[in-house]
Amino acid sequence: MLVNTHKLALSLILFLGWNTVQAQEVWTLKQCIGVANVYNKTLQINKNSIEISNQRELEAKSNLIPRLTLNADYKYFVELPTQLMPLNALNPQVPEGQFRELQFGVPHNIGANLQLTLPIYNPQIYGGIRTSQVAGEMMELNYQKSVEQVEYDITNLYYNAQIVQHQLKFIDSNLININKLLSSMQLLQEQLLVKGTDVNKIKLQKDQLETQRDLVSNKYSQLLNALKLNMGIELGKEIVIDPTIQFQISSEAKNNNNIEVRIIKSQNSLLNSELKTLNQSRYLPSFNFVASYGLNGYGYDKKPHEFLKFYQVGFVGVQFSYPLFSGTVLQRKINQKKLEIKNNELQERLVTDKNNMEISNISNQLTVTKKVIVNTENQIEQARKIYEQTVLQQKQGTATITDVLLADNALREAQQNYLSAIIDYLKADLEFKKLTGNISMKNEE
Numbered sequence: 001m002l003v004n005t006h007k008l009a010l011s012l013i014l015f016l017g018w019n020t021v022q023a024q025e026v027w028t029l030k031q032c033i034g035v036a037n038v039y040n041k042t043l044q045i046n047k048n049s050i051e052i053s054n055q056r057e058l059e060a061k062s063n064l065i066p067r068l069t070l071n072a073d074y075k076y077f078v079e080l081p082t083q084l085m086p087l088n089a090l091n092p093q094v095p096e097g098q099f100r101e102l103q104f105g106v107p108h109n110i111g112a113n114l115q116l117t118l119p120i121y122n123p124q125i126y127g128g129i130r131t132s133q134v135a136g137e138m139m140e141l142n143y144q145k146s147v148e149q150v151e152y153d154i155t156n157l158y159y160n161a162q163i164v165q166h167q168l169k170f171i172d173s174n175l176i177n178i179n180k181l182l183s184s185m186q187l188l189q190e191q192l193l194v195k196g197t198d199v200n201k202i203k204l205q206k207d208q209l210e211t212q213r214d215l216v217s218n219k220y221s222q223l224l225n226a227l228k229l230n231m232g233i234e235l236g237k238e239i240v241i242d243p244t245i246q247f248q249i250s251s252e253a254k255n256n257n258n259i260e261v262r263i264i265k266s267q268n269s270l271l272n273s274e275l276k277t278l279n280q281s282r283y284l285p286s287f288n289f290v291a292s293y294g295l296n297g298y299g300y301d302k303k304p305h306e307f308l309k310f311y312q313v314g315f316v317g318v319q320f321s322y323p324l325f326s327g328t329v330l331q332r333k334i335n336q337k338k339l340e341i342k343n344n345e346l347q348e349r350l351v352t353d354k355n356n357m358e359i360s361n362i363s364n365q366l367t368v369t370k371k372v373i374v375n376t377e378n379q380i381e382q383a384r385k386i387y388e389q390t391v392l393q394q395k396q397g398t399a400t401i402t403d404v405l406l407a408d409n410a411l412r413e414a415q416q417n418y419l420s421a422i423i424d425y426l427k428a429d430l431e432f433k434k435l436t437g438n439i440s441m442k443n444e445e
Contacts, residue, residue, distance in 0.1 A: 039232030046143040053139040057132040072112040113294020120287035127277025138266040159426040161223040170415040198401040257437030275337040285322040369425035376418040383411040
């Protein structure tokens with residue numbers, strides 16, 4: 001009955017432990033990036049910037065909408081305006097050059113009218129619309145650049161966390177080996193077959209491994225916190241990443257669509273649009289349709305002839321404006337814009353050449369690191385066999401404890417070399433995708 005009770009308790013513990021593991025959802029790299037695309041603060045800021053750009057384009061287009069203005073004013077003349085009237089206008093016999101001062105009008109003047117203005121053609125308005133559209137496209141590219149950078153950062157953190165997981169796995173495996181060796185050596189010490197210094201050497205090795213594990217475990221926690229921050233989720237949320245490292249050993253780019261080059265080309269389009277607007281503003285006229293309708297009121301407040309009368313007034317017409325001479329300011333702006341375009345073209349060639357050079361270097365690095373990964377993996381297997389053989393020889397008395405410790409160090413060195421090779425490959429592969437514009441998970445679907 002007691003045995004059955006122990007079995008039941010053990011089964012319950014295993015069941016609860018299994019449920020705890022199952023409750024911790026394993027986050028894949030694709031899931032992490034998907035969450036970041038929704039909650040990352042930087043991407044949210046850039047999405048708002050795109051909306052701002054859209055509103056600016058609508059603002060530019062709204063200048064084509066007719067404008068209706070209500071104008072009203074009231075004037076009370078303390079002194080009526082004085083006009084000079086030629087005397088010979090009433091009496092032709094009066095010689096020219098003689099005038100009489102007259103005051104026309106009434107002291108109270110009221111005006112109210114509705115004025116309609118509709119742009120028929122204005123080079124600055126159409127240039128502003130064109131420029132705002134190009135600016136919106138460039139803002140979209142900047143958002144894509146931010147998306148790529150976020151995916152780059154998250155992928156880099158995810159890869160590093162995976163590497164640290166494997167490093168912890170290696171350390172745990174080495175701790176198991178060193179504990180077995182320590183137990184065996186302690187038994188031999190009790191039988192006075194080995195020295196105490198030999199046992200102390202193994203204890204020192206064990207303490208070093210435990211210290212290393214604490215440091216690596218803390219590094220893993222820091223990587224997870226950085227990953228959560230880039231994903232835009234709470235730091236207190238528990239996540240477990242997939243330890244399986246996916247190798248896609250291929251350095252062939254699906255396409256070379258570097259985002260930096262595309263942004264520079266978009267900047268070139270923006271500069272050319274601004275230059276075109278300046279040239280059109282310099283040589284093309286503007287036409288506006290105008291219409292107005294209102295009332296003019298006149299009032300007199302002296303008795304016994306007080307009155308307040310209103311009279312209708314309205315007109316329609318076309319306004320024409322052509323810049324004959326506006327100084328040299330516009331020409332200076334045109335010259336500046338031409339130099340900016342030239343610099344932009346030089347920058348595009350510079351970035352393209354640099355990008356091609358970096359792609360070539362990264363491709364060579366990927367080829368080398370692939371070979372190193374295979375070699376170091378074989379070295380781990382060889383080092384493990386040597387360690388096991390040395391431990392067996394030590395038990396048989398044909399190898400010293402120093403030989404065992406050297407074999408253990410060789411195994412750990414091979415493990416570290418393997419992890420370093422994986423890190424080099426993953427970083428090179430990630431950089432290659434970024435340089436060729438293929439870092440986005442969408443490009444891998």
